[in-house]
Amino acid sequence: MFSNTRExxxxxxxxxxAGIVFFPRFFAAFDTSTSRLIExxxxxxxxxxxxxxxxxxxxxxxxxAKFMIPASYGDRVEIETxxxxxxxxxxxxxxxxxKNGALCIEVSEVRVWAAPRSDGGSGIEGAPIPEDxxxxxxxx
Amino acid sequence: MFSNTRExxxxxxxxxxAGIVFFPRFFAAFDTSTSRLIExxxxxxxxxxxxxxxxxxxxxxxxxAKFMIPASYGDRVEIETxxxxxxxxxxxxxxxxxKNGALCIEVSEVRVWAAPRSDGGSGIEGAPIPEDxxxxxxxx
Amino acid sequence: MFSNTRExxxxxxxxxxAGIVFFPRFFAAFDTSTSRLIExxxxxxxxxxxxxxxxxxxxxxxxxAKFMIPASYGDRVEIETxxxxxxxxxxxxxxxxxKNGALCIEVSEVRVWAAPRSDGGSGIEGAPIPEDxxxxxxxx
Amino acid sequence: MFSNTRExxxxxxxxxxAGIVFFPRFFAAFDTSTSRLIExxxxxxxxxxxxxxxxxxxxxxxxxAKFMIPASYGDRVEIETxxxxxxxxxxxxxxxxxKNGALCIEVSEVRVWAAPRSDGGSGIEGAPIPEDxxxxxxxx
Numbered sequence: 001m002f003s004n005t006r007e008x009x010x011x012x013x014x015x016x017x018a019g020i021v022f023f024p025r026f027f028a029a030f031d032t033s034t035s036r037l038i039e040x041x042x043x044x045x046x047x048x049x050x051x052x053x054x055x056x057x058x059x060x061x062x063x064x065a066k067f068m069i070p071a072s073y074g075d076r077v078e079i080e081t082x083x084x085x086x087x088x089x090x091x092x093x094x095x096x097x098x099k100n101g102a103l104c105i106e107v108s109e110v111r112v113w114a115a116p117r118s119d120g121g122s123g124i125e126g127a128p129i130p131e132d133x134x135x136x137x138x139x140x
Numbered sequence: 141m142f143s144n145t146r147e148x149x150x151x152x153x154x155x156x157x158a159g160i161v162f163f164p165r166f167f168a169a170f171d172t173s174t175s176r177l178i179e180x181x182x183x184x185x186x187x188x189x190x191x192x193x194x195x196x197x198x199x200x201x202x203x204x205a206k207f208m209i210p211a212s213y214g215d216r217v218e219i220e221t222x223x224x225x226x227x228x229x230x231x232x233x234x235x236x237x238x239k240n241g242a243l244c245i246e247v248s249e250v251r252v253w254a255a256p257r258s259d260g261g262s263g264i265e266g267a268p269i270p271e272d273x274x275x276x277x278x279x280x
Numbered sequence: 281m282f283s284n285t286r287e288x289x290x291x292x293x294x295x296x297x298a299g300i301v302f303f304p305r306f307f308a309a310f311d312t313s314t315s316r317l318i319e320x321x322x323x324x325x326x327x328x329x330x331x332x333x334x335x336x337x338x339x340x341x342x343x344x345a346k347f348m349i350p351a352s353y354g355d356r357v358e359i360e361t362x363x364x365x366x367x368x369x370x371x372x373x374x375x376x377x378x379k380n381g382a383l384c385i386e387v388s389e390v391r392v393w394a395a396p397r398s399d400g401g402s403g404i405e406g407a408p409i410p411e412d413x414x415x416x417x418x419x420x
Numbered sequence: 421m422f423s424n425t426r427e428x429x430x431x432x433x434x435x436x437x438a439g440i441v442f443f444p445r446f447f448a449a450f451d452t453s454t455s456r457l458i459e460x461x462x463x464x465x466x467x468x469x470x471x472x473x474x475x476x477x478x479x480x481x482x483x484x485a486k487f488m489i490p491a492s493y494g495d496r497v498e499i500e501t502x503x504x505x506x507x508x509x510x511x512x513x514x515x516x517x518x519k520n521g522a523l524c525i526e527v528s529e530v531r532v533w534a535a536p537r538s539d540g541g542s543g544i545e546g547a548p549i550p551e552d553x554x555x556x557x558x559x560x
Contacts, residue, residue: 020249026164056157057157060205063204065203122209124160
């Protein structure tokens, strides 16, 4: 399955009075990692993917995370994001955040490929992931 | 076990280009709900609790969330937060976010009561939750 | 001119490793205060205003802020927001954040009432503020 | 005076329902730019500077910003940060955010070099910027 790794620098505004990352900020970083993985698999910018396919994005439907080691201001960490399952309109991913090789956080998430409701009602619904993206995400 | 409910209003800056809450912003809201529950159980402000007990807070160690219905700008939702387990130095909680009575998100989380390391090294370690707070959190 | 005051509680995730509010978080709070003022003047929810008038919101065009006293985790502060000028498609406001009566921050901002471009191109442009809202914002 | 330029990518979570950056997120980006400039001038990590000098950071005291062109999800922009004045314990900076060469935002800010109060009271006070950093920030 496809995977992608990027560096993430912990900024001042990501940290709380305990001097460690406020955990919702990790989730913002993982959201960026998911976008970068889709971008790398598709070979084009995610903003272009959303526009071309008329979707609203890939909202989160299920997430679980274990926090083992905290990260602090100025830490340069690695986030490795891997596809674990590609469904018709959903996508499972895993993020592993490491600091100097030590595993700090492990996350499993499920996203849905979402479009405006096709019956014209307000709200969103699952839509099929484009075939070429399914192939790319399933690849090595 | 102790529980506490509060209203949360979805603000403009909580929402993404799809017009729904950017999921890490929900986690910031749940973090506030956890603080409000501890405050309500202890009968004093969380900033005072942290200062009096010389702790650094109650960092997240484990969280899982299911997102069923999105929330949008201007929604007024309810977050009900319940204690599910009180350990010596850890605490399990559940958040249920509802909109007009419909369940939108369900979250389980585990927090650790954390203090600076007692051996003087940098970093944090688990510390016993104060007995009166254990009693209050375990109560009805 | 119209004004509106609300309480704001400084949450854990609003604060940085120095234990004080990370300044961009104040701006998120002021953004909410601007929405609350428009809501109070219009007598209806801002999400409804945006939908009914087909606008995209009231993006910031100019802001200046002076920070005199920091705010810390758990502080309960007041934000008083006042209209200082109502133009055809722009709006000037002032925010004063006080803690126990002491002025902590003073902000001047200019917003534009913005709609999708009327020529069908991408992007946004200024649009006239609805007359009844102009009257309400100009009122006492 | 010293200056530093970096690229900033607009992420999904930086944008609002109008599809443009929620303005407080720009300020978080400018805060990072200020840190990067200090880091580049000092030749060491900002976390190390804070630790070595026993300071609490460089909180904002005054800021003004003009927003001319919005930025959207996926935009890759440049932020050029320049020192405009170096005082004994304060620092004035300017940020210019450009997209494909077009100026989108211009910011002036004043920071104070801040340490815990030397009389042992709670709170912070201005402290002299280290001489070698003053020299580096004043340099070309």
